[in-house]
Every structure is written in C-alpha cells, then in structure tokens.
Amino acid sequence: MSSKYYGSRGSGAPSWYLQRVTGVVLFVVAIGHYILMHYHIDSGHTYDAVLARMQNPLYKMLQITFVVIGLYHGLSGTWNVFRDYKMPGWLSWTILGLLYTAGVAFAGLGIATILSF
C-alpha cells in the first residue's frame, strides 16, 4: 500500500479519543482550580495556605495528574496542528522529537516542583 494518502499506519482513534477525554478532564479541573485559587474563602494566595494544602498526598497526586494531562493535551494538540501540514519525514520526526523532549522536560520540572513541597 502506498504511504501517500495514508501517513502512519497506527490507529488514530485512541489519541483522538484521549484528546477529547483529557479535554473534558482539564476543563473540569481548571474550573476547580480557578474556584480554589480565587474564590474559596480559605484559599487565598499565601505561601502558608499553599504549603498546607500540598502536605496532603492526594492533593499532590491531583497536581501531578493535572501537569501530566495538561502537557499531554497541549503537546498532542500542537502535534496535531503540525500534522495538518504536509511535511518531509525528517521535519516531522524532528518536531515530534522536540515535542517529546519538551514534554518529558516539563513533566520532570513540574513533578519535581510539586514533590519539593
């Protein structure tokens, strides 16, 4: 089968579906985040308040999930935008590599920051 008109052979269904699921999750979490940070009576922006919340392991887990999902959704979305363009193989591999690197780096940075509390 010619590769023209097909692109990579792997099914696109899981990533398409995951992008929508993560989108919905992010939407809900982002609203929670917004309420927590800006509207909750007790929250405030003080270092102490944040530090106190961060002592809860469940809350840490939530933050890590938020970082990972956010990065996945954002970077996979970016890749999808690039995929709309017809590119030579080397360029698409380079961009994909850069996106993966950025993903790993930012995930590491984010998780390290969360865990440092």
Next chain:
Amino acid sequence: MQVTFRIQKYNPETDTTPYYKEFVVDGVDETWRVLDVLEKIKGSMDGTLTYRRSCAHGVCGSDGMRINGRNRLACSILLKDLNYRNVVTLEPLPSMPVIKDLVVDLSDFYKKYELVKPYLITKTNPPEAERLQSNEDAEKLFESAKCILCACCSTSCPSLWTNENYLGPAALLKAYRFTFDTRDEAPEERLDIVDTQDGIWRCHTIFNCIEACPKEINITWHISQLKKALVNREI
C-alpha cells in the same frame, strides 16, 4: 438586464500565471443559471473560455467552481441567488492544479475516492432474490449516496489545503456509504483504510464541506459516524 462576470483565466500554452478577465453580459435575466451566462460568454464573446459541464441541473457534478468565493455548481446557482448587481467572480476550485481557466485536475480527487474501496464487498453467496434490508437501513445510506463527486467539499476543506495527503470529505463520505451498508461484509477493511493519520483524523469538524455541498449533504455528520465506529472498535 446586464451582469458583470470577473473570471479567472489561464491558458497553459500562453500564460505563465492566471489573470482575471471581465465580461459585461447583456440580455440576461436574474433567473438565469451562472452556467447559462457562461454558455452565453463562450458562445458569443470569448470562445476560449473553458469549463466543464454536462447535465446542467446539479446531478452530474461537472461544473463545480468558486463563485464569489464559495464552492458551488454553476448550474445550481441562479443570478438572483448571488449579489449579481455587483461583479460576480468565478475562479477554479481551490487547491487543485489548474489545467485551463476553470478546469482543474481531478486525478488526485478520484485516486482518493478509489482508495476507500467505494464498492459493496460481499463474501457470502447472495441469495437468489435480493438481499433483504429494512427501509430504515436503506435510508441511512441515501444521503451519502446522493454525492455527485463534484469535489466542491474536498476543495473547500482547510485540512486538505494544507495537507494534500488527507483523504478529504468526499472520499470519507463514500467510505461511510459502504461501511454502514448492512449488506457490506468488509466494513473493517474500509475502517482500516480511513483510520490513519492522513485518513479520517485530519478532519477537525470545520464544516466547510457542508457549506460547500450543493446536494446539502451533512458530510461532517457522516464522518463523525465513522470516527465513532473507530473509537468503539479501538477502545
């Protein structure tokens, strides 16, 4: 009544780039089809004007072109449907190689159509009489079977403008037509074909195809049915 047509012209044998030429056509009526005006220009003003046409009533899909910036059939649009008191601009369908004036090269379009196996695949021997199918199941195919392969949808799709490898709405619509035919015995083969990065997943539900379709087919809905089937299959 008089109308002014501004038509993109390009003769591969003499021109290096396309240009626009204006025609002021007398003696027309607002109930005329755009195609009638083209025939008048070709017959009495400029014989070199080149376009495809056949049935002249929106059934054969020959005369898809860009009319005032939108992909339409010249035979299905009357002057009164347009803002004809201003200049009416005609251009070839976008994103396809232009052969001459309003004629574009459709080989890529048909190639993609052929790729999705646009035919009923059966493996079991047919019964002596017809295969039974409920009228509801048959009617699920009618909208997609209306397609006249005019290429108005595919050439209006931004995903296809940027990535020529994308199958495009017309081919995907055809894939729906057979994948969801209860008589078809190889829907998986067809799903495999569309389930690739340059296959169905370049569709970002932009809806340009629906706006362009002269047969008023809800193409995006049909594509989304294929996506649903794929998600159900893979997850």
Next chain:
Amino acid sequence: MVHTFDVIIVGAGGAGLRAALEIPQGFSCAVLSKVYPSRSHTGTAQGGVCAALANEEEDSWEWHMFDTVKGSDYLGDQDSIEIMCRDAIRAIIELEHMGLPFSRTPDGKIAQRMFGGHTRPENPADPNSKRVAVRRACYSADRTGHVMLHTLFENCIKQGVNFYNEFFVTDLIINKGVCCGVVAMEIGTGEIHTFHAKAVMFATGGYGRAFRITSNALIGTGDGCNIAYENGIPMEDMEFFQFHPTGLWKLGILISEAARGEGGILRNNAGERFMERYAPTVKDLAPRDMVSRAIYTEIKEGRGIKGSDGTYYVNLDLTHLGAQTIKDKIPEITGFARTYLGVEPLTEPIPVQPTAHYAMGGIPTDNDARVFLNAKGKILPGFYAAGECACVSVHGANRLGTNSLLDIIVFGRRGGKAIAQYLKEAEFTPLPKHPEGKSRKMVDDILSSKGTENAAQIRTEVQEQMMDKCSVYREAKLMKELVGDVRDLKRRYKNISIADHGKKFNTELMEAIELRHLLGTAETIAVCALNRQESRGAHARVDFPKRDDKKWLKHSFIQHEDGKPKISYKPVVITKFQPKERVY
C-alpha cells in the same frame, strides 16, 4: 499514439459500464468517455427501473411485455421485448447484489411504484379485464439513475476496468469489412490517439440536444450515432423521438413520471384534471407520447397557462401528496422546482411543458448488440452498440418510462457477453494506413479555418428549427422546410471558425465537432420524420393522424450512400401480441 486493447467501449454510462463488467479477466478492455464516468447522462434518470418482481402486488413479465409492446405502438420487436422483460427480474436482483441502494418495502424487499403505461389486468385471473396501473418500477427515491450509474462505476473500479476519461472519440476504424478500433482526441492535451481493438462497442447515448427544450445533458449530441452514420452504418427509426410531458417550464429539466406515479396530477388553466379526457383508465399515468400530445392540445385550444415570457405551460400539482411523501419519495425533483423556478411544490403547482427526452432510434442492433449494416440483417463484425445510441428495437415508436434503465443493463450485459464470446476466436484486423488521418484533417480544418460562421449560433438555430418543426406534432410542409434548413446549416457549418486555437483542453473545438454530429443527427431525424406518413407513438403527423399498419408497420433504416441519405425498411418482429388500437 497507438494503443492496443481487445475491446474498446466508447461511453461510460450505464450500458458501457455494464458491458465492461462482462469482459472476462485475461482480455484487455478500455472504456473511453468524453467526460468522467460519473458525469454520464444515465445519472439523471430519476423515477425507477421496471421489473415484474411482484414485491408490492401481483405482476408478471408477460404483462410487462404487453405494456412495452403496446407502449411502443406495436413497432417494438417482440422477440427483443420478451428478452428484456423476462431478463428484467434477474437484472434488478443482480444490481441489488452489486450494491445499488434501493428503497425498500416494509418487509425489506425492493420497493416498487407506479409508472406511466405500466399496467396489470384488474382481475389477474382474467387477462382481458380492464388494465389498471401496477407497482412495477424499482426505485431509490428519485435518484434511481444516479445510484445505478454510481453502482456500475463502483463495480468497474472493483474489477479494475481501464478508464480513459476525457477522451473524445472522433472516428470509427473499419478495415476489410471488420471494425477494428476508434480514433480519439485526448481533451487534456489535444493529442490524437488510435485505439486498435478486436471489438468496439458504442454506448454513446442520445441526441436530445438536437432540440431547444430538452432534458438531456449538454453532452448528449449524438456523437456515436453520427460517427457510425458517416461510416456507412444505417440508423434505425430516427423519426421516433420521445418528448417527456413534464419538463420544467422554459428549462426542460426533467420532472420524473414518479411525481405522477406517487399521485401527482396535471391540470390546465381551469384547474381541470385534463388527462381524464385523453386516457380515462390510467389518466395521468398514460404513456409519455399521449400525455405530451394532450398538453400540446390543451395549450393549442387555449387551456394552457401563459408564462411571464409569453410561452405556455400546464401545471403539475403535487400539493395534495403531503410533505412526507415529497420528502421521502421525490425529494430531488421537488428541489429542482424550488431551485430553478422558485416554486414550492408543497403549496404551489409546478409549471411544466414537454421536453425532448429520449431517442427511440439509433444504431440498429440484434439482441446481442451486434450492429446491422443494412435492413436485411447483415452484421458488421467487431462492432457493437447498446443503450440509447442503439435501436434493438425494444422501444419501438414510444418508450415506456423506466424501460431505458432496463434497456441499458439488459442489452449492455448481453453485448458484453457477445463480445466475450467473439473474442475467443477473433483476431486483430490490421489497421488501415493512417487511421487517424480523417480525424486529424477534421481537427486541423476547424483550427485553421478563417470562416465567418459561429458554431454556437448554428447550434442554437438547429435546435430552434427542430423544436419548431419536428417536435410533438409534425406536418409535411414544416418538415420539408426543416430538411432544407438543416442542410443549409450544414453548409454554413463548413464555414465556421473558432477563437481557441490551443491544443490543451480546447472545449470550443470539441463543441464544434459535437455540432457536426448534432447536425448530422438532426438531418436523419428530419428526413425520416418527413418520410413516415402515419402517426405512431411519438411520431404524430397532423397530416396523417392515423396509424397505418398496412403501409407502415416496419422499421425505417436511413443510410448514407453516395453523399445522400437513402431509406429502406425492415419488418417488425411480432410474436405474442397482434397490433391493436392503442387506447388507455
């Protein structure tokens, strides 16, 4: 450039595609079409295709055959009609198996509707009882031709048929009394190609564009018929040209008989259902020739409705059918009324007028699409014709609605099978010297001409003349004028020049060549119509208002001999049904 194939099929409509599917693996076959296959005129057929499946009510192929014979005004060859009506049942089932999306009955079978001229005895046990309309037309909403064309095209893709799209055939090659290929111009490049073949089939469609008001596509210019005629092959029954009663007023766009099959009614300016007077039993579902004449008579006697431009029409009333029926059963044609006339069929009647629709005549063939060289039945080896361009003759003097789609799938297939049989023994006949010489000269003459005539102008004139002098009603005086007019136009044609001198995609050149064919065809129609001194089916003479079986129960053959048309006759094959007066 010379290409070699075992079979060349010219025309990618229903007949050509169906024939291509019959060419067995191991033989090479190419289909040449001046447009993409999906643009062929088969796609514009709407209402249905008849077969006595008896899915909706009792039916039999013999009743179908009787209707076809009677519809043909007893000019159809009954052996051929029997083949068609018997084979119809198998042919429709086969199309269903190929994937055609038919509308269905509640129990999942192919749905059927009523159509003009298709009847059954009211009491099935008594064949002589009064005939009433029968549900015989298998359909897919009102897009039956469209889905048939696409289904056949799809199956050709599945089978890997070679297509040469946008190749315009300009000549037929006959050498040593055998047909051995065609010459074609590749439209995209202007290059002339020679296709060498053992067998050639013409499935080139009709020539409705010879008339001003027509339902036919702009490509329906009779190319195949005239190319055959110019090569010495006769044309059969050219005087019989069907006018469909319900074309959109002024435009001629077809409004299918299905509209009346679903219950639509024709009304005159007083709102009267006038068909009750002309065909008391089947009323609006009378055959097309009768309904067209009735409309002309209504208008002539002052009961038409005057339109904004001074021309007259009658109304097709669908307002009582209800939104659901219109949406489900006849969505396309009601859409045409909205788009082109701005009429809402749910609440307003649709203005209609008779429109040139179908050529009963054409290249004479036997029941296996083999082409006759003369009225005595001599065959031209290697040459086949099927579809509207051919005359088997199953339609005789007037075709019944739906029988054209049936004709193409039955005789397209039979032609394909006959070719497959012929190929088993046939050898390539060598090409003559310079087979493309005539075509090259024709093209060069037009390109280099400095003449003063305009092709589009001549085309308009011939269409006007044909419409005014040789349409639904005909008489000697006007037709004599017409023959002269057409010959004048042919003379003027020699002096045309065109503005586009390019090679690539020169549609002006193509249209000029099409005009040559249109003029040639128009002449044969006019000459044959003047010659037949009786009224039969679609050929209604004011000066000879009666059918005359004694003198005219015969097919006319017109043949080009020494630069002049010559007419000869072939007897009609009558088997089961003796000619009777034709009343409905």
